Amino acid sequence: MDDIRIVIFYLAVPSILFSILRKIPLWRTKKNREVKGIPGPRQFPVVGRVHDVDRFCMWKKFKEWADIYGPIYRTSMLGQQFIIISDQNIAEELLVKRGHVYSGRPQIRALFDHKTGPGYLALMDRHDIWTRQRKWIHAAMADFHRHHFFGVIEDEVKRYLAILLLDPAKFHANTREHCGRIMSRLAWGDASQGKENADSADCTLTQMSVSGPIVNTMTPLWVIPWALNPWKKFERAREDQQRAWWLNSFQIAKHKFLRGDLSENTWSNRYFVGLQNQGNLDLEQSPEEEEFASCMLGFQNLVGVVTISGPLQFFLMAMLLHPEWQKKAQEEIDRICGDRMPIIDDMADLPTVRACLKETIRWRSGVPLGVPHQAEQNDEFRGERITKGTVILACEWSMNRVPERYPDPEVFHPERYLEKGWPTYQEPLSRYPNFREGAGMHTFGWGRRVCLGQHIVDDEMFVSGAGVLWAFNLVRKTCPKTGEVIEFDSEGTNAHVILEPLPFPCDFQPRSTKRTAQILLGYADIRDQLKI
The missing domain is CATH 1.10.630.10 (Cytochrome P450)
Structure with a gap:
């Protein structure tokens, strides 16, 4: 079993490094054009804030950040961009009134071709x-x-x-x-x-x-x-x-x-x-x-x-x-x-x-994170660009x-x-x-x-x-x-x-x-x- 784990580790590391290298040009571009319309916690290269989040009760961390950064904020995890909402009016503005933009579903990695x-x-x-x-x-x-x-x-x-x-x-x-x-x-x-x-x-x-x-x-x-x-x-x-x-x-x-x-x-x-x-x-x-x-x-x-x-x-x-x-x-x-x-x-x-x-x-x-939506095209909200593929979470626990x-x-x-x-x-x-x-x-x-x-x-x-x-x-x-x-x-x-x-x-x-x-x-x- 230990041998298998070692093999998996050595196979995984190049994949992760390759993923990092692909993101570097995107980080540079984003840094040059970033607009401060939507706040959020400080992001770290590659990981974003994934290290802060307990995957067994992620909604509690999102509530903690909502208390700090307000009813809408952005974060990222391993290159994936997230917008977290804890206000009903904002959720209605994006997910209902702009439903033609924000009605996609993100890829769940452990499932095949569900999209x-x-x-x-x-x-x-x-x-x-x-x-x-x-x-x-x-x-x-x-x-x-x-x-x-x-x-x-x-x-x-x-x-x-x-x-x-x-x-x-x-x-x-x-x-x-x-x-x-x-x-x-x-x-x-x-x-x-x-x-x-x-x-x-x-x-x-x-x-x-x-x-x-x-x-x-x-x-x-x-x-x-x-x-x-x-x-x-x-x-x-x-x-x-x-x-x-x-x-x-x-x-x-x-x-x-x-x-x-x-x-x-x-x-x-x-x-x-x-x-x-x-x-x-x-x-x-x-x-x-x-x-x-x-x-x-x-x-x-x-x-x-x-x-x-x-x-x-x-x-x-x-x-x-x-x-x-x-x-x-x-x-x-x-x-x-x-x-x-x-x-x-x-x-x-x-x-x-x-x-x-x-x-x-x-x-x-029952659904503390809400079921995630995904932006199907680029959009703008409060003066800040929301790029296609961004995951939108209307966090029920916070709301x-x-x-x-x-x-x-x-x-x-x-x-x-x-x-x-x-x-x-x-x-x-x-x-x-x-x-x-x-x-x-x-x-x-x-x-x-x-x-x-x-x-x-x-x-x-x-x-x-x-x-x-x-x-x-x-x-x-x-x-x-x-x-x-x-x-x-x-x-x-x-x-x-x-x-x-x-x-x-x-x-x-x-x-x-x-x-x-x-x-x-x-x-x-x-x-x-x-x-x-």
């Missing part, structure tokens, strides 16, 4: 494949939302509550699988793929994160020859396996559809009906078209896991750490729902629950801590959405707060790259979160030896692009023996239709 597609819609540059996939998914998501996702979310929440009752210690893994099951049912009509979906989502996130493979920060290492490059070998195997799984799921769904066995309440069924409406009754497609469709449906399936699992776990943490708000939300649920589990139709009548969910996303940002907009930002305050006088208060409370619109919606991205899954996040987070509070009291665990409450780091995460908290101790205590019976009865009522 060209068709694998990962959210990571593609804007081109025909991106446009086709995004248009179809937007229409499909809106259609399913109008039908409240055909009851799939409520059915799976009944199962989730039963699993929490019977195996509470594994709530982290079971929460991720719960989100994977919902998406797999909606995509293919097969909830049994939930765990595989969740695991694949987590592995994909690892590959695309700064905290993942070291080549995502030390990019020259990527050019090491294939025979000695463990990062390329791993990614090739991972992506090939994922694509094969998506294609197999697509083809199984196609065969079911042709036999009349595929659930109508699936995105794959909607896709096949569309083909037949165009005259393709036998669903004959080229390998390229099958790859396009299987990746479109597969990624839609995958991304719905990672965008909900982490925030839902943070919500459980927030309720655990703030029992006063847990009690307020439970009293509201009991008043409206009584002895039945909350459903989507209760959303308008449960503003306290929605406020707790909304504040969770602000308090513990959610602007005190003028979010007073007392480090503290969990759901009342900021419920009481007049708070900057984020909106009426009517039967509509606000939510994840689809209104104040504080930058969590879902900006402009032409805004997330298409806001509706399912809103519905799934609401029914899952309200369901847990209807069923259980979330209680701090105590040490069996000392009797003292077990403390944990509420900011400890897996450090991915989209965060999940590190496992934390939590007791799920049924709120009554009657509620226990209701949980089990609810699961029994829908168990057969889950088809597992």
Whole structure:
């Protein structure tokens, strides 16, 4: 093993030196024409400020710099230029009003060809494949939302509550699988793929994160020859396996559809009906078209896991750490729902629950760095040139801590959405707060790259979160030896692009023996239709 590391080191050093030599003329040119319109920390040759940044919590350093240099500043890392934004108005100016300039995606080094597609819609540059996939998914998501996702979310929440009752210690893994099951049912009509979906989502996130493979920060290492490059070998195997799984799921769904066995309440069924409406009754497609469709449906399936699992776990943490708000939300649920589990139709009548969910996303940002944009052409802002290829980060962690907009930002305050006088208060409370619109919606991205899954996040987070509070009291665990409450780091995460908290101790205590019976009865009522 030591010999291999030595070989890799000697192969990497020339690559890094070559990269440095290529940058020297650019540094000289830039130094001669530099304009002081956008501030930032002092930059060092080659490395920029990469040595200052902890890749496992980069957002905290960006917040520290924002406090020093202001709501927009620039920095660089190994020759890559960055603009960091922590002001909502500036983000809207660049990423929304100038969306024709700043809607590209930067290359994630540990992934192959993601900018060209068709694998990962959210990571593609804007081109025909991106446009086709995004248009179809937007229409499909809106259609399913109008039908409240055909009851799939409520059915799976009944199962989730039963699993929490019977195996509470594994709530982290079971929460991720719960989100994977919902998406797999909606995509293919097969909830049994939930765990595989969740695991694949987590592995994909690892590959695309700064905290993942070291080549995502030390990019020259990527050019090491294939025979000695463990990062390329791993990614090739991972992506090939994922694509094969998506294609197999697509083809199984196609065969079911042709036999009349595929659930109508699936995105794959909607896709096949569309083909037949165009005259393709036998669903004959080229390998390229099958790859396009299987990746479109597969990624839609995958991304719905990672965008909900982490925030839902943070919500459980927030309720655990703030029992006063847990009690307020439970009293509201009991008043409206009584002895039945909350459903989507209760959303308008449960503003306290929605406020707790909304504040969770602000308090513990699910995407603390924001998903990066890239300048597709040269531009100018505040008298300074922003060159093509510059990465723009609208840093959620910083944006959610602007005190003028979010007073007392480090503290969990759901009342900021419920009481007049708070900057984020909106009426009517039967509509606000939510994840689809209104104040504080930058969590879902900006402009032409805004997330298409806001509706399912809103519905799934609401029914899952309200369901847990209807069923259980979330209680701090105590040490069996000392009797003292077990403390944990509420900011400890897996450090991915989209965060999940590190496992934390939590007791799920049924709120009554009657509620226990209701949980089990609810699961029994829908168990057969889950088809597992």
